[in-house]
Amino acid sequence: MRTEPPNLLIVDDSTAIRKILLRVLNQTGLELGQVLEAGDGKEALRLMEGRDISLVLSDINMPNMDGLELLRALRGSPQWHDLPVVMITTEGGQAKVEEAIELGATSYVRKPFSADSLRDKLAALLSK
Amino acid sequence: MTQEQAGRVIPQENEMAEMLVAATQEVFTSMLGSEIQQVSAPEAERSTPFDGVLSLIGLAGALIGNGALLCSAETACDLSSKLLGATYPAVDEEVLDAVGEITNMIVGGFKNLLESHVGPLQMSIPSVIFGKNISMRDARADVAVATRYVFPGGEFGLTIRLATARE
Numbered sequence: 007m008r009t010e011p012p013n014l015l016i017v018d019d020s021t022a023i024r025k026i027l028l029r030v031l032n033q034t035g036l037e038l039g040q041v042l043e044a045g046d047g048k049e050a051l052r053l054m055e056g057r058d059i060s061l062v063l064s065d066i067n068m069p070n071m072d073g074l075e076l077l078r079a080l081r082g083s084p085q086w087h088d089l090p091v092v093m094i095t096t097e098g099g100q101a102k103v104e105e106a107i108e109l110g111a112t113s114y115v116r117k118p119f120s121a122d123s124l125r126d127k128l129a130a131l132l133s134k
Numbered sequence: 135m136t137q138e139q140a141g142r143v144i145p146q147e148n149e150m151a152e153m154l155v156a157a158t159q160e161v162f163t164s165m166l167g168s169e170i171q172q173v174s175a176p177e178a179e180r181s182t183p184f185d186g187v188l189s190l191i192g193l194a195g196a197l198i199g200n201g202a203l204l205c206s207a208e209t210a211c212d213l214s215s216k217l218l219g220a221t222y223p224a225v226d227e228e229v230l231d232a233v234g235e236i237t238n239m240i241v242g243g244f245k246n247l248l249e250s251h252v253g254p255l256q257m258s259i260p261s262v263i264f265g266k267n268i269s270m271r272d273a274r275a276d277v278a279v280a281t282r283y284v285f286p287g288g289e290f291g292l293t294i295r296l297a298t299a300r301e
Contacts, residue, residue: 019259020231020234020235020238021227021228021231022214022217022218022228022231022232022234022235023235025218026165026217026218029219067238067257067259068259069259096238096239096241096242096243096245096246096257101254117165117238117239117242118160118161118164118165118239118243119164119165120164
């Protein structure tokens with residue numbers, strides 16, 4: 007059973023969206039450990055090395071390494087194979103969302119999102 | 135006039151304008167907590183030089199082109215304040231990033247609506263320009279949509295320029 011507060015990773019090339027997600031996370035009322043931020047998939051993988059991460063929130067459309075490539079890398083890794091990953095995207099058109107689900111995304115949230123619904127979704131995932 | 139390409143019916147400009155307005159309203163309601171009102175847009179908005187912020191997102195698929203948000207520096211700061219819940223007295227990196235993200239969400243919402251008519255479209259990441267005497271010119275546009283909005287804090291324009299992709 008987990009005793010330490012969970013560490014989270016937000017992956018988005020937009021600092022604006024990272025700020026909004028951070029604010030929503032702080033409003034969940036849950037005790038959180040470190041909340042790390044990365045600007046793309048490559049930076050995310052670097053930050054995750056040697057760390058215990060409980061949840062990743064990732065954009066899909068990013069430079070260098072996009073969210074789908076990041077998800078593919080995580081699902082191919084024994085360490086991160088079962089890590090909850092929530093994709094946050096404007097790609098409401100089904101192709102990329104379906105690809106993310108096929109690759110093993112735990113859930114997805116389409117931008118624009120309401121803070122209330124995102125807060126409820128994150129609280130449910132983090133309290134599991 | 136409705137155009138047809140490869141069995142797909144490309145929506146008329148007024149239908150695309152409705153999609154753009156719907157996408158804009160959703161972003162303002164969900165993310166900025168603000169109401170907007172559409173006002174009439176000057177036809178040549180993008181070709182008229184202006185001072186402020188221009189945010190661009192490319193679209194590619196059966197149609198190619200871009201969506202753009204145009205506003206003054208003051209409006210860019212106000213949009214950012216509404217999105218991020220902080221005060222921005224002047225345009226800085228965070229303001230440009232916030233305006234880019236607002237454009238990304240609006241054009242993304244428009245793209246999602248348009249895809250049901252024209253098939254899958256790809257979106258670029260936003261490019262945001264801040265400066266004086268900015269004007270834009272599109273080499274070719276079969277569809278040109280210009281909309282303008284007011285909200286408590288300022289006004290801004292949104293445009294879509296699309297052309298049918300050449301085989």
